[in-house]
Amino acid sequence: MPTLDTDAYIADFAAFIQASPSSYHAAAEVARRLEEAGFERLDETAEWPAAPGRRVVVRDGAVIAWVQPASAGAATPFRILGAHTDSPSFKLKPNPTSNSEGLLQAGVEVYGGPLLNSWLDRELELAGRVATVDGATHLVRTGPMLRIPQLAIHLDREVNSKGLTLDKQRHTQPVWGAAVDLDADADLLAAVLHDAGLATGDIVGHDLLLADTNAPARFGFADAFFAAGRMDNLSSVYAGLVALLAAPDDAAHVSVLAAFDHEELGSESRSGASGPVLEDVLVRVTAALGAGEIERRRAFASSWIVSSDAGHAVHPNFAERHDPGNHPVLGGGPLLKLNANQKYASDAVGSALWADVCRRAGVPTQAFVSNNAIPCGSTIGPLAATRLGIRTVDVGVPLLSMHSARELAHVDDLAALGAAVSEFFASA
Template identity: 45%
Template sequence: MPQTSPSSAASATLDEHAQGLASFIDASPSPFHAVQEAARLLEQAGFTPAAETEAWPSEPGRFYLTREGSIAAWSTVDVAAGAAAPFRVVGGHTDSPNLRISPQPERSSAGWDQLIVEVYGGALLNSWLDRDLGLSGRVAVREGSGVTFPLIKVDEPVLRVPQLAIHLERDVNNGLALNPQTQLSPVWGAGGDAPSFAAYLAELVGAAEHNVLGWDVMTHDLSPSRRIGRTGDLLAAPRLDNLGTAYAGTRALIDAVAALEQGGEHRHIPLLVLFDHEEIGSTTNRGGFSTFLPAVLERIVLGRGGNREDYLRALAGSLICSADMAHATHPNYPEKHEPAHQVQINGGPVLKVNAKGRYASDASGAAAFALACEQAGVPMQVFRSRGDMPCGSTIGPMSAALTGAVTVDVGAPMLSMHSARELTGARDPGMYVAALTAVLAPR
C-alpha cells in the first residue's frame, strides 16, 4: 500500500483539528446534539436545510437533511455529469454506548434515590462506575395539538453509579462482572424526596409534567475532552467512537465542496451521511439499514431531472467510504492483535479488512482509499483482526448491500473503544480529515 510521511500535513492544521474534535465532542453528548452541531458547522459553510416532507431542491446548491439522530449533507454545485452523476459518500454514525434512562425510572433502595437505566450498545460497563454523569437527549412535549422535541443537556454531576467497596467483595480484582439489571442503577440523591423523572424534565424544558409524553435521554461523562501525554500528543475524550468520524466527515465535506467548487465543473456528487443506532444494529428508521441513504441518493437524482434508470447508473459508479474508528494495537495486550497488522496511534488513517465480510473493503475500495491517503499526503495503516477472534462490523456491509456501490471500511486509530472515556492521537483527527476530504474530492 502507498505510504506517505505525515509531515506533509501542517502541524498547525493537525492541532486545529484536535481542538475542533474536542469541541465537537463536548457539544455533542447525544446523537441529537451531534446532528445539531454538524448542522451548525454546515450552515456556517453555506449549507441550507431540506426536509423529507417537502419538494426536493431542483436547483444546484449545498444542502443538508436530518432524520432525528441522523443527518445527510451534499452539494450539487458545478456537477457536470448529467442526472446519472455518481456519488462519493462518507458514512459514519452519531451514537455511542451509554446508559439510557428507562420509561419508568424511579427507584428507591436503602434510602437512596435512584434511576433505572438500560445499557445502550456494547458498553464497557466498568468504565461507567464512579464517574460524575450528566444527562442529555430529547424530550417529547405536548404543545397545543402537536408535539415538540426540545433537546436537553445537563452538564452537571446529577448521577453516579457507585462501585461496591473492595472490603465487601475481596476478589473483585480477579474479574469484575456487573449485572446490568441490578448493579448499574445510578444514584441521584439520598433524601427520599426526589421528583418523578417526568417532573424533573418538565422543569428543564419549561413544561407542565402532564405534557411530558416521553423521552430519549441518556447519561454522559462530564470530564471534558483534553490533550494528554508528556508532550500533549494524545487526545482523551468520550464518544470518540464515532464522533471522531462525525467531526472529520463534516469538516471533510466542507473542505471538499470548497475545493471542488474552486476547481470548476466536476463529475460526481460529494455526500456525507451520519446514522443513528449503529451501536444497536442499525435496523431502525434512521439506522444504516434504513431507507435514509437510498432515499436521499434517489431524490438527489430525481431532483436533478433524472429517473430510476439514472439512479441505478449513478449507484453503479459510486464509492461509499464507511468511516468508523479503528483499533490501535494495545501496548498492554499485543497478543490480542494480528502480528502483521500493527496499528499505531498518530500513524495515519486505517483501512479495515475482513475476509468474512464484516467490513466491506475489497481490492477496489482499498485502492480508492490508498489513493485518497496518497493525495492527502498522509500514511495509511491496515487493520485485520486475529484469525482466531471475531470481528466487529460497521454500516459498510449494509450500505454496500443496499446500494450495490463499491464500499470501503476505514477509520482512525484509538484505544479503549466503547469505554466511557476513550483515547486517540492528537495528530490523528487532522490526518483523518485530510484523507476523507480526498475521498470526497479526488484529483
C-alpha cells in the same frame, strides 16, 4: 492539498464532542454548523430544489448533507462519507425513578455494548430528546447529575484478584439524589425537564441516554494523546463535517456526508444504515436532476462510499489479542479495515482507492485485520453497500479503550482522517 492544522482541528473537535452528548445533539450540531456556513436546511415533507447548492437534512439522530455542483446531471456519481452518531451507553427506562436505601436511582437499560466498568464513578448527564403532547421534540441535557458508584474494596476484598463482575440490571443503576433532600414524590423526569422549561405533564415520550461530562483532554508527551467520550464514532462524523465544509462546488461528483444513528444496535431503524434514509436522499437528489431508474443505477455504479468508523490500535498490554502480522499503532495513521468474511466492505479496489486518497492527502495509513480467534465487529459499510450496490471501503482512526466511557486516540491520526476525507471529496 494543504495539511490541516492539527492543534486547531483537535481543539474544534473537542468542542464538537462537548456539543454532542447524544446522537440527536450530534445531528443537530452538524446541521447547525453547516447552516452557519451557508447550507440550506431541507424538510423531508417538502419539495426539494433541483438547482445546485449545499444542503442538509436531519432525520432523528441521523444527518445527511451534500454539495451538488452546477455540472451535476442525471448520472453524476456520489462520493459519500458514511459514519454514525451513536455510541454505547445507557438509555433511560419508562417510569425511571426509584428509591433504594435512601438514595434516588434512575432506571436505565444498556444501549449497545459499553465497557460497563468504565462508566463507574463518573459524573454523568442525561442527554437526548423529549416529545411533548403538541407533537414537538426538544433537545435536553442536564449537565452533571448522576453517578454509578462502585462497591468499596472493603466490601469486595477479592475484586482485584478475581475481577469485577457487574450484573447489567442490579449494578448499573445510577444514583441522582438523596431522599432526605427531596420530597417523597420526587421524580427524575421532572428534575430533567425543569431546566428545559418543560412541564412533566407535557411529555409523552423520551429518548434520553447517559453521557460522561468530563471534558476532552490532550495529554502525554508532546500532548500527543487525546481522550474523550464518543470518539467511536464522532471522530468520523467530525472528519466528514470538516471535509464537506471544504468540498469544492465544481467537483465531478456530489459530495455527501451520511451520519447514521443506531449503528451500535445493528443499524436497523429508519435512521440507521440498514434503513432507507441515505437511499431516500440519493433518490430525491437524482430525481431532481432528471434521473430515471437507469440513470440512477449508472450514478450508483460509479459512486463510492468511504465507511469511516473507529478501529483498534494494538494494545501494548494485550498484544496477543491482535493479529500477529498486523499491529496498527497510535500515531501510525488512519486504518484500512479488512475482513475476509465481509464484516468490513473493503476489497482490493477499495484498498487502492484509500491508498491513493491518503497519498494525495500526504498522510500515512495502516491495515487492520482481526485475530482469527476473536470475532470481528462490523460497520455501516457492508450494510450500505448491500442496500445501494455502491462500492465501499472501510476505514477509521485507531483507538485504545474502544466502547469505554472515555476512549484514547492520537491527535495526528484524528487530523489525518480529516485530511484524507477532505481529499476524497476534492479529488476526481
